[in-house]
Amino acid sequence: MRQTRSIEISTGLFIILGFCALFFLATQTTNIKAYGETGGYEVTATFTNVGGLKVRAPVTMAGVDVGRVTAIRLDPRTFNALVTMRIVSKFNEIPDDSTAAILTSGLLGEQYVGLSPGGSESFLKNGSKIQFTQPAIILENLIGQFLFNKAASGGKP
Amino acid sequence: MRLLRELYYILLGFLQGLGACWLFLFRILRYTPGALLRWRIVWQQIYSVGAMSLVLIMVSGFFVGMVMGLQGYNTLSKFAATSALGTLVALSLLRELAPVVTALLFAGRAGTALTSEIGLMRATEQIAGMEMMAVDPVRRVVVPRFLAGAVSVPLLTMIFSAVGILGGFVIGVSFMGVDSGAFWSQMRVNVDVWDDVVGGFIKSIVFGGACSLLAVYEGYYSHPTAEGVSRATTRTVVNSALAVLVLDYLLTAFMIHGV
Numbered sequence: 001m002r003q004t005r006s007i008e009i010s011t012g013l014f015i016i017l018g019f020c021a022l023f024f025l026a027t028q029t030t031n032i033k034a035y036g037e038t039g040g041y042e043v044t045a046t047f048t049n050v051g052g053l054k055v056r057a058p059v060t061m062a063g064v065d066v067g068r069v070t071a072i073r074l075d076p077r078t079f080n081a082l083v084t085m086r087i088v089s090k091f092n093e094i095p096d097d098s099t100a101a102i103l104t105s106g107l108l109g110e111q112y113v114g115l116s117p118g119g120s121e122s123f124l125k126n127g128s129k130i131q132f133t134q135p136a137i138i139l140e141n142l143i144g145q146f147l148f149n150k151a152a153s154g155g156k157p
Numbered sequence: 158m159r160l161l162r163e164l165y166y167i168l169l170g171f172l173q174g175l176g177a178c179w180l181f182l183f184r185i186l187r188y189t190p191g192a193l194l195r196w197r198i199v200w201q202q203i204y205s206v207g208a209m210s211l212v213l214i215m216v217s218g219f220f221v222g223m224v225m226g227l228q229g230y231n232t233l234s235k236f237a238a239t240s241a242l243g244t245l246v247a248l249s250l251l252r253e254l255a256p257v258v259t260a261l262l263f264a265g266r267a268g269t270a271l272t273s274e275i276g277l278m279r280a281t282e283q284i285a286g287m288e289m290m291a292v293d294p295v296r297r298v299v300v301p302r303f304l305a306g307a308v309s310v311p312l313l314t315m316i317f318s319a320v321g322i323l324g325g326f327v328i329g330v331s332f333m334g335v336d337s338g339a340f341w342s343q344m345r346v347n348v349d350v351w352d353d354v355v356g357g358f359i360k361s362i363v364f365g366g367a368c369s370l371l372a373v374y375e376g377y378y379s380h381p382t383a384e385g386v387s388r389a390t391t392r393t394v395v396n397s398a399l400a401v402l403v404l405d406y407l408l409t410a411f412m413i414h415g416v
Binding site: 010031 | 197200201203204207208211247251308309311312313315316318319320322341344345346347348349350353354358
């Protein structure tokens with residue numbers, strides 16, 4: 001009887017250890033926090049090009065994480081990209097004339113949305129649209145432009 | 158002509174085995190609710206199948222993680238991207254290595270034990286004795302062992318992943334000098350809960366079910382001789398390894414394209 005008991009206790013320990021490992025993996029090694037943010041408010045912005053922006057990419061202001069991209073769609077009439085973002089409700093005093101730009105962290109890093117504040121007295125709220133946007137910089141276009149300018153100036157530096 | 162006939166019989170035997178295994182699974186599943194009520198037997202089987210494999214799984218996981226740390230560091234340093242070491246170790250462990258290696262180790266450590274135990278019960282006519290006493294041997298012997306295996310493998314896989322990531326951390330951060338903040342933060346940005354952790358967990362559930370089913374099936378239908386039991390044990394390891402690798406491909410293809 002005593003032996004059965006110790007066997008059962010070891011089994012219990014094993015199962016608890018297994019679930020601890022699952023918990024550790026789910027909370028410590030993943031981006032689970034990105035799913036927890038169901039509160040807050042949604043704003044949209046249209047970009048002429050989103051580059052490599054992905055759903056769940058961070059939305060930052062002065063480098064601080066303020067929200068996530070929740071959806072990226074193509075506007076069928078204007079052929080612009082319609083990006084929906086969810087901003088944490090803590091940051092509810094962002095001026096409604098702020099600028100949204102698609103930036104890249106580092107040379108090869110992930111793309112994210114950076115907000116720079118405007119000067120308006122009224123604030124962004126649920127469903128509002130960011131008017132001023134700046135599309136992602138496409139490296140190929142940049143190089144093309146550079147070469148074109150070079151050619152136009154006759155190859156002189 | 159003879160060759161064709163041989164091939165035909167091999168194919169027929171394979172189909173027969175597959176069908177018998179499938180029917181056996183339904184037979185097991187029918188008794189599963191009843192076995193859960195007598196959870197004590199299942200609990201004791203989890204001890205011999207799962208808890209006893211713990212040390213093996215943890216040591217293997219730690220070494221696999223350390224190898225990933227070393228190899229990953231060596232390759233990533235060529236691209237000056239050693240800060241992505243955490244991502245590399247975590248993703249390869251969670252998505253592929255932990256489910257597959259755990260299932261293979263489980264088939265070798267516990268699957269063989271299940272097969273030879275049930276096979277010897279049949280060889281020593283204990284199973285026939287149970288039938289004489291109107292005790293269904295599938296219900297009393299097979300179902301608790303199957304359930305114990307199916308429960309243990311996912312838990313062992315998660316332990317394998319966690320220990321492996323710690324092993325990669327030890328090598329990468331302590332010995333190779335990767336920044337520990339970069340190691341964890343890059344991992345947290347790039348590892349997805351649903352795609353990676355839950356995906357690996359689903360894989361391990363499927364592998365656990367397949368390995369346990371093959372082990373109890375081979376044991377239950379082994380020839381009641383010493384040679385028969387030894388052959389059944391060999392078949393358990395071979396078939397489990399093949400089943401795990403084939404299922405892994407199918408599940409990966411489904412997860413990448415289907416979801």
